Amino acid sequence: xxxxxxxxxxxxxxxxxxxxxxxxxxxxATEEVKQIIRKPWxxxxxxxxxxxxxxxxxxxxxxxxxxxxxxxxxxxxxxxxFRRIRMIFYGQIHEKVYFYIQPDFASGGGNxxxxxxxxxxxxxxxxxxxxxxxxxSKVPFGFENLQSSQNRIPLDxxxxxxxAVANERDIGVMxxxxxxxIRKRFSELVSSGLKGSGxxxxxxxxxxxxxxxxxPDKNNSLHVVSRVTYPxxxxxxxxxxxxxxxxxxxxxxxxxxxxxxxxxxFEEFRYGPSFILYPQPxxxxxxxxxxxxxxxxxxxxxxQDAPLEGGYVLASYFLKKGNDIFIPFTRYHYYKGGxxxxxxxxxxxxxELEIGVEWQPHRNFELVAMYTISDRTFxxxxxxxxxxxxxxxxxxxQINF
Numbered sequence: 001x002x003x004x005x006x007x008x009x010x011x012x013x014x015x016x017x018x019x020x021x022x023x024x025x026x027x028x029a030t031e032e033v034k035q036i037i038r039k040p041w042x043x044x045x046x047x048x049x050x051x052x053x054x055x056x057x058x059x060x061x062x063x064x065x066x067x068x069x070x071x072x073x074x075x076x077x078x079x080x081x082f083r084r085i086r087m088i089f090y091g092q093i094h095e096k097v098y099f100y101i102q103p104d105f106a107s108g109g110g111n112x113x114x115x116x117x118x119x120x121x122x123x124x125x126x127x128x129x130x131x132x133x134x135x136x137s138k139v140p141f142g143f144e145n146l147q148s149s150q151n152r153i154p155l156d157x158x159x160x161x162x163x164a165v166a167n168e169r170d171i172g173v174m175x176x177x178x179x180x181x182i183r184k185r186f187s188e189l190v191s192s193g194l195k196g197s198g199x200x201x202x203x204x205x206x207x208x209x210x211x212x213x214x215x216p217d218k219n220n221s222l223h224v225v226s227r228v229t230y231p232x233x234x235x236x237x238x239x240x241x242x243x244x245x246x247x248x249x250x251x252x253x254x255x256x257x258x259x260x261x262x263x264x265x266f267e268e269f270r271y272g273p274s275f276i277l278y279p280q281p282x283x284x285x286x287x288x289x290x291x292x293x294x295x296x297x298x299x300x301x302x303x304q305d306a307p308l309e310g311g312y313v314l315a316s317y318f319l320k321k322g323n324d325i326f327i328p329f330t331r332y333h334y335y336k337g338g339x340x341x342x343x344x345x346x347x348x349x350x351x352e353l354e355i356g357v358e359w360q361p362h363r364n365f366e367l368v369a370m371y372t373i374s375d376r377t378f379x380x381x382x383x384x385x386x387x388x389x390x391x392x393x394x395x396x397x398q399i400n401f
Contacts, residue, residue: 049087050150050400051106055080062390065374068342069166070156074392082106083396084149086116096123100137114214116169129183133174133206136213139165140174140204140227141245142287143274144312146197153195153316153358155370155396158333159350160310161289164247164270165212166341172208172222176201185231189239193325193360194278194318202230210249212341219265223249229274239278246271253294253303253345256381261303261344268293268340272311279318279327286313294345295338298384303345308337310350325360342380349377349387356394366398 056074066075073081085105092098098121107114119135121128138146142161145168149157162168178186178201189196203226209215210223229243248269255261272289288311295306312333319326331354338345356370372394377387 044093045089045091047087047089048401049085050398051085052083052149052396052398053080054083054155054394054396056392056394058393058395059371060390060392062388065376065388065390065392066378067156067159067374067376068378069159069162069339083155086150088117096128097121098123116167116213127180129179130177131175133176136169136171137174138168138200139170139172139208139223139225139247140176140200140206141165141225141247141270142272142289143197143229143241143243143276143285144287146200147195148190148198150398150400151190151195153327153329153368154314154331154354154356155368155394158287158310158312158331159335159339159348159352160312160333161270161272161287163308163310163335163337163339163348164289167213169213170208170210170223171213172206174204174206174208176204178202182231185233185239189231189278194239194280195283196278200227200229203228210251218252219250221250223247231276238280241274241276241278243274243276244272245274251294251340253340254343255303256344259301259344259381263303266294266303266305266340266345270308279316281318283316283318284314285316287311291337293338294340296344296347296380298347298379301381301384303338306338308335310335310337323362325358327358327360329357330355343382344380346378346380349375351375364400366396366400368394368396368398370394370396 054073056078063076071083083106086102088102090100100117100119102117103113104116105113117137119133119137122132124130141164144157145161182202183199186196186199190198205226207222207224209217211218225247227243227245229241231239231241233239250265251268252265255264270289270291274287277284290309292305292307294303297304312331314329314331316327316329333352335348335350337348339348352374354370354372356368359367373391375389379386
């Protein structure tokens with residue numbers, strides 16, 4: 001009996017000793033984790049953003065001149081209008097994991113919140129020169145599409161390449177590669193005020209749904225996109241960036257239910273170059289693309305596969321006077337093709353000239369005045385004969401925080 005009791009006591013003591021050692025190990029492990037994660041959450045997760053308030057009715061010659069994709073406050077019943085209210089939550093939460101979430105609180109002019117970006121970058125090497133971007137993010141097609149609206153000089157993106165991807169975004173997986181030196185250069189092109197596009201690698205390759213942002217896939221068929229770009233720095237310090245990009249896929253159009261279209265899914269593809277001479281102080285920006293896609297035909301009242309083309313040329317000058325920065329600019333853009341994301345893949349013919357100036361008294365406030373002379377045709381089954389010409393003065397106040 002005593003032997004049994006002694007054995008039980010020894011077993012209990014041994015168990016307590018093992019348990020104590022396990023507690024010590026857990027304590028050491030916890031202390032090691034605490035040493036690794038030193039920053040509090042409010043230093044790891046950061047917040048920034050901007051807001052844009054517009055008025056487009058000054059010296060307006062035609063209230064029927066509109067551009068749904070550009071700015072819904074153009075034309076009749078337009079007034080003061082919040083074009084964007086963005087709050088960006090972002091941070092490096094692990095040495096190889098970066099997250100970025102950006103809602104917009106002025107979506108469609110209704111001032112309700114909608115996700116624009118929601119993705120994380122997964123570094124594939126110690127230098128993070130190779131990375132995967134997973135989630136909803138910008139599709140790497142076109143310099144101006146990738147450039148943040150916070151940094152773009154003209155008030156809206158041009159129709160030629162922006163018609164490729166509504167809201168510039170979609171859900172998918174993107175692979176990006178750029179050497180550390182070039183990643184730093186991409187960052188400096190934004191932080192220095194030279195209106196860079198951000199870091200989307202010198203090479204990008206991605207798969208995405210293809211139905212545009214905040215839309216579910218409709219055809220079990222993914223789009224493929226690829227882009228190659230490089231920002232060359234000359235001996236004088238002048239930076240010139242050249243790019244080439246393309247994508248292909250199948251798209252399901254949004255048709256008028258009162259029509260009898262035989263086809264709603266269309267194959268599409270686009271490709272084209274970009275050339276950027278950064279404003280140091282004189283700048284030139286030019287892009288063009290060609291391809292095929294769906295387009296409404298008013299003569300037959302159907303949507304057909306059709307060729308498309310379009311692009312722009314932008315000239316600007318970076319002028320600093322004391323603490324004030326002035327950037328006078330002019331842009332001409334052209335587009336001939338359909339806009340797949342609009343009703344019936346609306347037919348568009350666009351010729352537009354813009355002349356304006358951006359004024360920055362300090363980094364937290366910008367004011368843009370832009371005079372627009374436009375000739376736009378936009379036709380679908382609800383409005384099969386619609387060509388509008390006119391001009392207007394557009395104003396935008398932007399707050400950065």
